[in-house]
Amino acid sequence: MQPRQNFADRLCDAVRARKTPLVVGLDPRASQLPEPLRTDSTHPAEIASAYQKFCCEIVDVVAPLVPAVKPQMAFFEEQGPAGIQALWNVVQHCRQRGLMVILDGKRGDIGSTAVAYARAYLERGPASSWAADALTVSPWLGWDSLQPFIEVSQENGAGIFVLVRTSNPGSRDFQSPVADGRAMFERVAELVQSAAAESAGASGYGNVCAVVGATWPEELKRLRDSMPNTIFLVPGFGAQGGTASDVAQAFDRHGMGAIVNSSRKIIFAWESESRRHLANSDWQLAVEQATLEAIEQLQEFTPARNLVDADKRPGESF
């Protein structure tokens, strides 16, 4: 198999090509499927089949517009083995459409078990392997638990997103306490930045990346300053309450260095008052409109607008 380019460089290229840092979260729910895909069945295999159709249609809509999607594994796992098979099919469809895939599984374990998780999702093995572009991982078990993920991702041109600071209120419990002058999330951040610097490619960014919620804009700004080689995945834009101006803190001065996830506001776009008329056979149009709207919001408030200019300045590094 051909070696794959550095993950961070590929992601930066994709952000530049689509001129947006927007990532669409694939979080299907049985009760929120659009009319044409809704099923009364409670059988996991039927719900999983509906999820697959739903996500593949969304992928078809957003593939020309955004650099990546982020499937949330929990919703597929909820439908048992059939759900996982559906997710696998969705990931293959993304690959065919040229969309990068960040699997949101928040995995974490130690030693050979961590190696197994990393290989499971990031290794480019036989035809039936996932070979996702990146996976979200939890740091709680310690830095040695992340090493296998870093090694396997390096070998496979993949990336990992370490949960540094999450968007929920309870993230204060174990991420915020200050020991020896540093908050716990700052300890994680330091190690992530160091590994990002070591794996930095031509883009200046590394394959070890960070999840940082949009709901803590001041911390986001401080982390941006102290983690110059680290790409941020910023969840919480849209439905979770983070505004575009909060999110603006995540970018470097060239409008790079972060991707921003929006899920519900896009994939269930026909649920909004103004798009209720698209709830039936035109639900894909609602998804497209909401995607374009989110791209515009991000362009208006964040340095991402510079991406358009950047295209006109070839050769200038950013």
Added chain:
Amino acid sequence: MQPRQNFADRLCDAVRARKTPLVVGLDPRASQLPEPLRTDSTHPAEIASAYQKFCCEIVDVVAPLVPAVKPQMAFFEEQGPAGIQALWNVVQHCRQRGLMVILDGKRGDIGSTAVAYARAYLERGPASSWAADALTVSPWLGWDSLQPFIEVSQENGAGIFVLVRTSNPGSRDFQSPVADGRAMFERVAELVQSAAAESAGASGYGNVCAVVGATWPEELKRLRDSMPNTIFLVPGFGAQGGTASDVAQAFDRHGMGAIVNSSRKIIFAWESESRRHLANSDWQLAVEQATLEAIEQLQEFTPARNLVDADKRPGESF
């Protein structure tokens, strides 16, 4: 569906019935399958099929001997959707054999995503649901991220094992730092104990349980004292370096309150020098011998030996 008894009570009953706190970890690896099950194929579906046979045969051997098994999800996930299907089949086989199942998936997420993970593995839904007895979960995202797991487990007579203090050296990085006089793992422990007390059943133990590694015997002892309603799952016995006397600290004075996991030393028992002659068609015998040996080691060094006496004192609470 019939309501299921409190998880902690069911587990305590199973420990008493088998007279041992030993749990067998199901961590299959393609390179370590016994001769009759070994495959040269690198195709995930074939490896997954071998894993299923391997684990079901182990289950047949250990079902009369131990209260529970702990399948490590990572090794099944490594074989893609086929691996998950194999694990699902193994879990059904455990149920038929009367073995409790603790799924080791170390899941964790927030809000409705956490609900999806909890339902995925713990809900007793349609015939195709996992309905495991318990799931391991990570606390990094905060206490609000664990609430959905607690609620779903309560509703389904299931349990969760929160990663309080893991056995790897790197667990010091984010579990040990001391903020406001308390180590991070102690903060987690306090919340776990409080939820365990709230969900305590007739056994005195609750459905919110803790993973505490055997490699930190002093901390194990302190946690035992401060968490009187919390069942401990102690990994690291055997291959990871924890001895039976280290593990002894995990039990209350009646020999209850903890289960002890051993994986590699049991499931790959024919790899040891003394059992190499069983590596072929008698590998199941090696598994049985190693299981009985581990049970004996635990009886010799830990309060679990009192379980035998306890049987003779019906009505005495312990």
